[in-house]
Amino acid sequence: MSPTRRRFLDRFLGTSVMALAAAVLYPVLRFLKPPVIPEAATSRVLAGKVGELAQEGWKIFPFGASPGILIQVAPGDYRAFSATCTHLECTVQFDKPSQRIWCACHNGYYDLNGRNVAGPPPHPLTPYDVQVVDEEIFVTRG
Amino acid sequence: MAVEPSTRGGLLGWIEDRIGLEALRHVVEAKTVPVHRHGAWYYFGGMTLFFFLVQVFTGILLMLYYRPSSQEAYESVQFLVTQVPFGWLVRSIHSWSANLMIAAAFVHLFSVFFLKAYRAPRELTWLSGFALFGLAMGFGFSGYLLPWNKLAYFATRVGTDIAGALPLVGAELVRFLRGGDHVTGGTLSRFYGWHVAILPALATSMLALHLLLVQRHGMSVPPSVELEPASARRTMRFVPDFLLRDLFGWTLALGVLAALAALFPWELGEKADAFAPAPADIRPEWYFMFMFQTLKFVPGGELLGIENEAWVILLFGAAGAGAFLVPFLDRRVVERGGSPLVSAIGGAALTFIVVLTAIGYHAWWPVGTAAVLILGPWVAGRSMAGARGERS
Numbered sequence: 240m241s242p243t244r245r246r247f248l249d250r251f252l253g254t255s256v257m258a259l260a261a262a263v264l265y266p267v268l269r270f271l272k273p274p275v276i277p278e279a280a281t282s283r284v285l286a287g288k289v290g291e292l293a294q295e296g297w298k299i300f301p302f303g304a305s306p307g308i309l310i311q312v313a314p315g316d317y318r319a320f321s322a323t324c325t326h327l328e329c330t331v332q333f334d335k336p337s338q339r340i341w342c343a344c345h346n347g348y349y350d351l352n353g354r355n356v357a358g359p360p361p362h363p364l365t366p367y368d369v370q371v372v373d374e375e376i377f378v379t380r381g
Numbered sequence: 382m383a384v385e386p387s388t389r390g391g392l393l394g395w396i397e398d399r400i401g402l403e404a405l406r407h408v409v410e411a412k413t414v415p416v417h418r419h420g421a422w423y424y425f426g427g428m429t430l431f432f433f434l435v436q437v438f439t440g441i442l443l444m445l446y447y448r449p450s451s452q453e454a455y456e457s458v459q460f461l462v463t464q465v466p467f468g469w470l471v472r473s474i475h476s477w478s479a480n481l482m483i484a485a486a487f488v489h490l491f492s493v494f495f496l497k498a499y500r501a502p503r504e505l506t507w508l509s510g511f512a513l514f515g516l517a518m519g520f521g522f523s524g525y526l527l528p529w530n531k532l533a534y535f536a537t538r539v540g541t542d543i544a545g546a547l548p549l550v551g552a553e554l555v556r557f558l559r560g561g562d563h564v565t566g567g568t569l570s571r572f573y574g575w576h577v578a579i580l581p582a583l584a585t586s587m588l589a590l591h592l593l594l595v596q597r598h599g600m601s602v603p604p605s606v607e608l609e610p611a612s613a614r615r616t617m618r619f620v621p622d623f624l625l626r627d628l629f630g631w632t633l634a635l636g637v638l639a640a641l642a643a644l645f646p647w648e649l650g651e652k653a654d655a656f657a658p659a660p661a662d663i664r665p666e667w668y669f670m671f672m673f674q675t676l677k678f679v680p681g682g683e684l685l686g687i688e689n690e691a692w693v694i695l696l697f698g699a700a701g702a703g704a705f706l707v708p709f710l711d712r713r714v715v716e717r718g719g720s721p722l723v724s725a726i727g728g729a730a731l732t733f734i735v736v737l738t739a740i741g742y743h744a745w746w747p748v749g750t751a752a753v754l755i756l757g758p759w760v761a762g763r764s765m766a767g768a769r770g771e772r773s
Contacts, residue, residue, distance in 0.1 A: 272553075273560045273567070299656050304563050306656045322658070326690065327676070328542040329535055332658030343659040344539055345677045361681040361688045 278303050286319060286378040289371065297333035300378070306330050307367060307378060308340065312351055317371065319378040320353045320364035331364070340364065412599070412619035417606045421762035422492035423623075424630045425485050426510075426595070431631045432482030433588070435638065436520070439475040440577065447527065449573035451566030454529035455652040462649060469646050476647035478638055479521055483668050485634075486514050488754050494707070494727050497714045498601035504708035506594040509587055511705050516584045521666050523576040529569060534653035536665045537572075538564045539673070546691035547698075565655070604718045626765075664741065671734045672697055674741035700730065 284307075286300040292311040299306050299322050308322040310333050320340070322330050329344035339356070340349040347358035354363045368379040386398055397403060414423065446465060448457040461468040490510065493499060499507035526537045541558045545551040556562060560571040606614070617623055651660075665673050675697075679689045687695075703710065707723065714720040731751075738747040 271557065273556055276561065299658055301656050304565075304655075308658075326681070327539040329539060329659040329663070330657065343661045343663050344535060345673075347681070355681055359676060359679050359681050359690060361683070361690070 283377055283379045286369075286376045289374045289376065292317075292376075295333075296335060299330060299332070302367075302378065302380070308333065308364075309369070309376060309378065310340070310351065315371075317369040317376060318351060318353075319367040319369045320349075321367070322364075324360055325355065325362040325364065326358075326360045408596075409620050410618075412596075413616040414600050414619055414623040415602045415606070416615040416617050416766055417602065418763045418766045419492075419496055419603050419606065420766055421758035422488075422496060423600055424627060425489035425492060425758070427627045428630055428634050429482055429485040429489050430588075431634055432478045432485055432638075433517075433584075435478040436475065436482060437581070439471050439478065442471050443475055444577060449527070449570050451529060451569055451653070454527060454569060455649075458528045458649055462646075470642060473642040473646045474638060477641045477645075479524060480667070481634065481638060481641075483517055483521060483666075484750075484754070486517050487668070488758070490514055491727070491731060492758070493601075494704075495724060496601065496603040497711075497720070498603070499708040500601075500604075500711070500714050501708070503594070503598050503601055506591065506598060507708050508705065509591040509594060513584065513587050513591060516580055516587065518668065520576060520580050520584070521668065523572040523580065525666055526564075526569060526572045527576065528649055529653045530650035531653050531657065531660050532650055532663060534564060534655070535659045535663050536669075537568065540665065540669070541568075543672075543694055546688075546694040548687075563655075604714065608718060667738060667742075667747070670741040671737035674737045704730075 281303040284300065284302050286302075286307065286309045287298055291298060292309070297308060297310045299308055301307070302321070306322040307319055308331060309317060309319045311317055324331050324342040324344065324347055326342065326345055326347050329342050331340050331342045331347075331349070333339075334341035334348075337348070338351065340351070340353070341347070342349075342358070342360065345359045347360040348356050349360065349364050350356050352363075353366050355361065365380070368381070370377045370379065386394075388394070389397055414420075443461070446457055446461045446468065448454060458472065462472055463469075493507065493510065522537075522540060526533045541555055541564065544558055545555040547554060558568075558571075559565075560567040602614075664670065675693060676690055679693050682689050684692055711720050711723045714723070735747055735751045739745060
């Protein structure tokens with residue numbers, strides 16, 4: 240076989256094998272990447288009832304797929320924020336003795352306005368609007 | 382080429398004619414292991430392999446009852462440990478053996494590092510071993526989530542979110558790891574797939590390459606021993622001398638594993654709840670604790686437009702990459718027979734890991750365990766080399 244024909248065949252076969260590998264790998268890689276599923280655009284949820292907070296003074300509520308935190312600062316004064324810590328995504332809780340919002344994962348603190356005041360959190364918590372209608376507490380995000 | 386029929390008769394001869402074990406026997410008979418004062422460190426690779434085999438065996442048993450969905454995972458493990466005969470023991474052995482495997486791998490990795498066994502021609506042995514260590518961490522991380530309890534759920538949220546710190550690819554990587562934007566039942570299925578199929582396939586291939594390279598190059602002799610006169614160097618046969626010592630180590634490992642698994646059964650904890658706050662005692666597996674604790678010390682803020690925690694994570698990544706590539710970075714060890722600076726950096730890294738782990742647990746046991754794992758083989762190596770010297 241002439242060197243030119245051999246070289247052509249080598250390259251042809253090499254390219255074919257690479258094309259075959261790509262044809263197998265591409266769908267596999269696309270398969271591994273999860274599809275983006277848009278969440279239902281929930282902008283207002285029923286976070287709880289007035290009586291619920293009398294004992295603990297706070298609760299975590301589902302806001303779509305993410306958690307929110309609702310705190311009763313004083314009778315009739317409610318605050319709500321995203322409960323996802325801005326550091327590494329743990330769910331925060333209300334620390335009653337210090338009257339601050341606390342993330343147990345890396346010991347981060349936020350004040351009752353959601354501002355990051357101590358520890359590693361880099362940003363404030365996203366605040367939500369709170370409305371009380373007939374003993375029911377509704378939380379709205381802007 | 383036709384193969385000469387075996388001179389042996391019976392079943393052995395029949396097998397010999399078909400498989401050709403004679404060649405393997407020659408390799409095994411010719412294989413020797415150096416004998417010197419650092420010899421005890423040689424046993425930790427085999428011990429890691431032993432724990433890996435225990436993991437494969439108990440992991441297969443656990444698969445018979447485990448159900449990988451967010452609705453059923455916790456309940457299936459609960460059923461396994463409360464209703465299935467010896468289910469608690471199998472799960473406890475799997476969990477303890479996973480931790481002991483990582484511990485043995487840590488000792489193996491650091492001993493290879495300090496004895497400079499990564500130097501030419503064993504660069505690929507180091508790279509494949511380091512990759513195996515990474516895979517073992519991957520096994521630990523993916524397996525931690527499978528019982529679907531609170532601790533594991535939040536550890537996974539934090540652990541996967543850390544990947545988001547990587548520039549450019551971070552966000553996509555988080556989605557790839559989680560199988561979506563959040564840690565959900567989809568993440569659990571994905572981690573299960575990694576844990577029982579993808580990682581075992583990768584680990585088995587990498588392990589085969591690692592063992593092949595170990596067999597090809599033999600055991601490395603530390604530079605300090607290499608400097609000694611050739612007449613002072615001693616070896617022992619792999620079979621039976623080293624193998625029997627290895628088996629003794631495996632028996633010891635099995636004893637420790639059985640005692641830990643039986644006396645301290647692995648706890649299941651509370652079921653994961655996406656809408657519950659992170660528990661106060663949240664923590665990752667002990668081998669991630671030093672990173673977890675470091676992140677606690679880093680205050681919020683930015684440096685050069687990049688968040689502080691991202692700098693720390695990138696720094697850990699760079700340190701890992703540096704360790705991975707050490708055979709190519711540490712050229713001095715080949716030229717001058719030693720590299721005290723590289724050893725000092727390794728010593729500082731080891732001290733950092735141990736101290737931060739101890740701070741993370743508010744306990745002294747990480748320091749004590751590290752002291753036993755360092756001093757034990759150090760003393761045993763000298764004693765074994767001395768004892769053999771007296772006999773020969």
